[in-house]
Amino acid sequence: MIVEAAGPAVVGIDRDRLAARLAHEIEAFRESHPRSFELSERSRSSLLFGVPMSWMARWAGGFPVFVQEARGARVVDVDGHDYVDLCLGDTGAMAGHAPEPVVQAVADQVGRGSTAMLPTEDAAWVGEELARRFGVPLWQFALTATDANRWALRLAREVTGRGKVLVFDWCYHGSVDETLATTQHGVVGPRLGNVGPSIHPALTTKVVQFNDLYAVEQALAAGDVACVLAEPALTNIGIVLPEDGFHEGLRNLTRQAGTLLVLDETHTLSAGPGGCTRAWGLEPDIVTVGKAIGGGVPAAAFGVTAELADRIAARAEADYEDVGGIGGTLAGNALSLAAMRATLEHVLTEDAYARTIPLGERFAAEVAETIDAHGLPWHVTQLGCRAEYRFSPSPAKTGAEAAAAIDADLDRYMHVYALNRGVILTPFHNMALMSPATTEADVDAHGKVFRAAVKELLD
Secondary structure (H helix, E strand, O other): OOOOOOOOOOOOOOHHHHHHHHHHHHHHHHHHOHHHHHHHHHHOOOOHHHOOOHHHHHOOOOOOOOEEEEEEOEEEEOOOOEEEEOOOHHHOOOOOEOOHHHHHHHHHHHHHOOOOOOOOHHHHHHHHHHHHHHOOOEEEEEOOHHHHHHHHHHHHHHHHOOOEEEEEOOOOEOEOHHHOEEEEOOEEEEOOOOOOOOOOHHHOEEEEOOOOHHHHHHHHOOOOEEEEEEOOOEOEOEOEOOOOOHHHHHHHHHHHHOOEEEEEOOOHHHHOOOHHHHHOOOOOOEEEEEHHHHOOOOOEEEEEOHHHHHHHHHOOOOOOOOOOOOOOOOOOOHHHHHHHHHHHHHHOOHHHHHHHHHHHHHHHHHHHHHHHHOOOOOEEEEEOOEEEEEOOOOOOOOHHHHHHOOOHHHHHHHHHHHHOOOEEOEOOOOEEEOOOOOOHHHHHHHHHHHHHHHHHHHO
8 A cells, every 4th residue: 555645844854955865866766777767668658657567656766676687685677786675575575586496386387287277286285384374274265365355354244244344544455445444533434545446435344543442342342343354463554563462352352242353464474484373372263364475476365263164164055166256266276376385385484484583673673773873763663574664753553643654755765765775675665574585784785775874864
């Protein structure tokens, strides 16, 4: 989700100097990326917004870097620039670019057929591995976390007979219609910029603030909410961590109300091999996960408890096989399953997280050191192998607080400054993700760039 806001003035930063430095960096970016600029201009004649997917249009330099190749934690663009990639496809390449086990598995499977709408042995292996990691026993597959979430919501409404979904303000669950909603003064409406909503979200969705258990209790009291769909921690409006007792309270309230709990671990897989569900001992009815588990190949999954599986199966009139809105022709295809197995078995392993989470700690510590050295009212938050710095004194407790703290000019300056010096951060956030291929030197490269960016603003 792209968020735009003017943001508050940050103490200690001269806004005129910031504007001048930002303009300088944007010009330097354009001058040093002539081939990417040429391709960007060319693409406007054949691609909507000049890019193959609209998200790519909003990179900080005014046009995207066009990639020549990506391997491990590095990207090389068409102008020959080599980058430390801390974006990693916004989690899609969390396993690193072109990890060898995935490359080999995909190449082998392509030669044996990519899809037949029939299961493979890999499907059984991946289902068993996801059950081991997340603690819910029964799984099915999708191509995106958006689809996995859509299907989870349909199943929840089917088995509960209820129509409403509860989400948290500024959540992110892909392009699921029910989740593109916000609340102001208790009134639910579409998120700003929501493109062509099919119906007003108040008809399908209740929205409360993250970490507000009282609001959750009030929203569930009417008995009309099929499920709560939640990220264990908000991640797309800045990392907003749960307060102590929040998840225990959320689970208790949903059980008391007869409401299912769906946890979307797509971004929070950074917390460990089983995401926050395993790391924090959570007990969801449904888990959804996507992006990272395919090692760069489109893949996603949702898992359910045995008790919920029995309730799903008991709905004899539900058409789960054809027009019921569950599944898709390419879901669970042989190629995706081969990639998932290789990723889970050989790349995003327990040993890998033992390396990447300390790298996340190193990133956060280096940023915090620079912030403290200059007495800046900023902070950095870490979630496993993911970390992010924000231009506010303390971490937000809700999505609304995080949105209010956005400083679009500072965000853009930090991103294009880093791009000009060979570091890619996740666009629209000052977020970094560590892959198994990321090194301490990669993290230190960012630390050096961050220190220099701050120094140029303050000197």
